[in-house]
Amino acid sequence: MTLEAIRYRAGSLQVLNQLLLPHQTAYDEIRSVQDAYEAIKSMKVRGAPAIAIVGCLSLAVELRAGTGGDDPVTFIRESLCHLTSARPTAVNMGRAARELMEYAENESMEKNSEQLRESVIAWIENMLARDVNDNKKIGNYGAQHILSGVPRDSVTILTHCNTGSLATAGYGTALGVVRSLHALGRLKRVYCTETRPYNQGSRLTAYEAVAEGIPATLITDSMAALTMREMDITAVVVGADRVVANGDTANKVGTYQLAIAAKHHGIPFYVAAPSTSCDLSLESGRDIVIEVRPPEELTSINGVPIAAPGIEVWNPAFDVTPHQLITGGIITELGVFLPSELQAALTGRLTAL
Numbered sequence: 431m432t433l434e435a436i437r438y439r440a441g442s443l444q445v446l447n448q449l450l451l452p453h454q455t456a457y458d459e460i461r462s463v464q465d466a467y468e469a470i471k472s473m474k475v476r477g478a479p480a481i482a483i484v485g486c487l488s489l490a491v492e493l494r495a496g497t498g499g500d501d502p503v504t505f506i507r508e509s510l511c512h513l514t515s516a517r518p519t520a521v522n523m524g525r526a527a528r529e530l531m532e533y534a535e536n537e538s539m540e541k542n543s544e545q546l547r548e549s550v551i552a553w554i555e556n557m558l559a560r561d562v563n564d565n566k567k568i569g570n571y572g573a574q575h576i577l578s579g580v581p582r583d584s585v586t587i588l589t590h591c592n593t594g595s596l597a598t599a600g601y602g603t604a605l606g607v608v609r610s611l612h613a614l615g616r617l618k619r620v621y622c623t624e625t626r627p628y629n630q631g632s633r634l635t636a637y638e639a640v641a642e643g644i645p646a647t648l649i650t651d652s653m654a655a656l657t658m659r660e661m662d663i664t665a666v667v668v669g670a671d672r673v674v675a676n677g678d679t680a681n682k683v684g685t686y687q688l689a690i691a692a693k694h695h696g697i698p699f700y701v702a703a704p705s706t707s708c709d710l711s712l713e714s715g716r717d718i719v720i721e722v723r724p725p726e727e728l729t730s731i732n733g734v735p736i737a738a739p740g741i742e743v744w745n746p747a748f749d750v751t752p753h754q755l756i757t758g759g760i761i762t763e764l765g766v767f768l769p770s771e772l773q774a775a776l777t778g779r780l781t782a783l
């Protein structure tokens with residue numbers, strides 16, 4: 431079974447409503463940029479690559495319907511600016527916006543509005559295939575790197591949040607590495623953290639693992655250090671929302687404490703992310719804007735209150751793992767790099783932000 435989180439046919443876009451998973455499989459129609467903005471903000475769609483792809487595809491849908499009239503460039507600029515503001519930490523939407531705007535402006539110099547629309551739509555549609563291809567390369571590089579470090583037949587991975595088909599155009603990043611290990615017959619088991627407060631691990635990663643027959647065990651976030659000590663974890667592999675020039679990485683809150691625990695237990699800690707999640711314009715993780723989400727995500731589950739009424743809440747959605755703790759490496763579609771190697775490896779390959 432292949433999970434299809436994003437359904438796109440020319441002019442029509444549907445997203446799997448991840449707020450309803452794992453109990454209901456329902457697709458929501460995205461007819462406009464505003465629909466996409468709301469789906470991203472409310473986390474019907476989430477995961478750094480998927481946010482950018484759905485945002486841009488919604489623009490393609492509107493362009494195909496003729497929105498923007500004789501001045502598509504202005505419409506594209508305003509739409510991309512709006513979409514980028516939905517969730518600030520992941521860099522992918524901002525990067526896609528920058529690249530697409532540059533492309534649209536260049537195209538507008540020699541094409542009429544209709545031709546410009548067509549070429550911008552084609553650029554956007556290409557994002558889907560590119561992301562899946564990149565993820566498969568990440569899966570392959572990551573699996574080989576992890577296996578090269580161990581004499582064993584099979585490995586045990588611990589992962590966090592959801593970084594699979596539901597967070598990308600398909601296959602996934604950190605979960606893509608797990609998929610590749612499984613396809614090679616070398617995965618003994620993956621431990622997935624529940625990932626409070628939004629439960630991407632228990633609702634989404636567990637759903638993907640069960641659907642595909644990947645041997646997986648769910649743990650609460652507070653069991654991670656114990657699992658590392660007791661369950662012979664070979665490597666911790668997580669995704670990223672933004673990897674900056676020195677290798678510091680913003681990812682789902684809880685990643686930082688996993689990296690500290692992995693270091694304590696001598697377990698290699700990997701970040702798996704496409705180069706589109708890297709941002710060489712920021713020098714260190716201190717410069718990353720961390721999204722703070724509504725208190726209700728902590729105080730209730732599916733509308734049912736679980737916390738003492740009146741308690742104050744702090745709900746940062748992400749944390750930053752310092753590069754010193756990323757001991758295994760950063761797995762990209764271009765290869766696996768130590769944090770200290772990343773900037774040189776990507777310079778000239780990424781457009782400036």
Ligand SMILES: CSC[C@@H](O)[C@@H](O)C(=O)COP(=O)(O)O
Binds near residue numbers: 598604
């Ligand atoms: C391939 S997804 C990588 C990251 O975006 C993922 O680990 C993560 O932090 C997702 O956070 P979310 O808040 O669910 O969008």
